[in-house]
Amino acid sequence: xxxxxxxxxxxxxxxxxxxxxxxxxxxxxxxxxxxxxxxxxxxxxxxxxxxxxxxxxxxxxxxxxxxxxxxxxxxxxxxxxxxxxxxxxxxxxxxxxxxxxxxxxxxxxxxxxxxxxxxxxxxxxxxxxxxxxxxxxxxxxxxxxxxxxxxxxxxxxxxxxxxxxxxxxxxxxxxxxxxxxxxxxxxxxxxxxxxxxxxxxxxxxxxxxxxxxxxxxxxxxxxxxxxxxxxxxxxxxxxxxxxxxxxxxx
Numbered sequence: 469x470x471x472x473x474x475x476x477x478x479x480x481x482x483x484x485x486x487x488x489x490x491x492x493x494x495x496x497x498x499x500x501x502x503x504x505x506x507x508x509x510x511x512x513x514x515x516x517x518x519x520x521x522x523x524x525x526x527x528x529x530x531x532x533x534x535x536x537x538x539x540x541x542x543x544x545x546x547x548x549x550x551x552x553x554x555x556x557x558x559x560x561x562x563x564x565x566x567x568x569x570x571x572x573x574x575x576x577x578x579x580x581x582x583x584x585x586x587x588x589x590x591x592x593x594x595x596x597x598x599x600x601x602x603x604x605x606x607x608x609x610x611x612x613x614x615x616x617x618x619x620x621x622x623x624x625x626x627x628x629x630x631x632x633x634x635x636x637x638x639x640x641x642x643x644x645x646x647x648x649x650x651x652x653x654x655x656x657x658x659x660x661x662x663x664x665x666x667x668x669x670x671x672x673x674x675x676x677x678x679x680x681x682x683x684x685x686x687x688x689x690x691x692x693x694x695x696x697x698x699x700x701x702x703x704x705x706x707x708x709x710x711x712x713x714x715x716x717x718x
Contacts, residue, residue: 469664469718470671472522472650473706474498476505480677480706481513487676487711493558493594495524498675498704499694501597502526504545507552514553522556522594523549525576532562532598539572543579550583556592558621566603568595568611577615594619597652600626605635609642619648621673628654629663636667657713664718672718676710679703 472491473484476498484492494513497503502524513521525542527534534542539561546557557580561569577593584591595617602608605625612620622639624632629651640649651663652673660672682701693700 470648470650471711471714471718472652472671472673473711474502474652474673474675475513475706476502476675477705478509478512478516480675481516481518483706483708484676484711485516485518487706487708488715489676489711490518491520491522492518493522493524493673494554495526495558497529500529503529504542507548510549510552510554520555521553522558522592523554524596525549525557525559526596532560532601533564533569534561534572539575542576546576546579547583550580550587550591554591556594556618558594558596560596560598562598562602566601568599568602568608568615570611570615573611573615592618594621594650596621597623600624600653605639606642609639613643613646617647619650619671621650621652623651623653624667626653630654630659633663633666636663636669640668657710657717660714661717672714674714675704676706676714677704678707678710680705 472493473489474493475481475484476496494505495502496505503526525545527538527541561572563569580591595612599608599622623629624635626632648671649669650671650673651669655672655674679702
């Protein structure tokens with residue numbers, strides 16, 4: 469059973485390793501569903517001794533339909549990430565009609581191949597939860613598998629993986645071992661075993677996070693940097709004890 473911990477900052481990477489995780493998805497902007505991390509964060513994560521670092525390639529929040537300039541940017545980000553320590557790439561592109569954009573994805577996969585040949589090792593590719601808003605489950609799965617993706621990250625086309633258990637079971641059955649199905653969204657130590665047993669997924673994805681109080685003593689709470697009052701004074705990140713709980717359950 470693979471446990472992938474989603475980390476949005478260097479402290480979370482360190483916490484994931486301390487908790488016993490051997491693979492992370494590195495990104496920023498978790499509140500936006502995840503965005504491409506900075507080069508500095510990729511470099512810092514690669515120095516922690518984390519064996520596997522999957523880097524998210526998503527240039528902006530919102531939908532998963534990207535124009536030519538955005539695809540070119542994603543190709544560059546893929547090559548930069550791999551040349552600076554990424555062992556895997558996480559990405560996904562859809563058409564306006566909700567199908568997998570195979571033309572754009574082939575271009576991204578080409579960048580993965582080019583960069584992997586330079587460093588002399590295979591780079592795993594995960595198609596992310598863009599799948600969960602695709603038009604047709606089976607057509608999207610066939611396209612993702614035919615593209616050569618190694619892993620699918622999915623909630624079973626539901627708000628959370630627990631709600632999506634029936635669809636996750638169908639996805640595992642339909643994929644029939646042609647790729648790794650990884651359940652994500654709302655996965656925690658209390659429901660992880662149920663999700664695994666009832667669906668047959670062979671990987672789980674979680675931030676394993678908790679909120680901690682800011683060390684700031686002076687607070688101007690009437691000024692907000694985000695949309696939720698007081699969020700500046702609470703920091704959410706991976707907690708090693710939650711990672712440990714996962715590993716004990718699995």
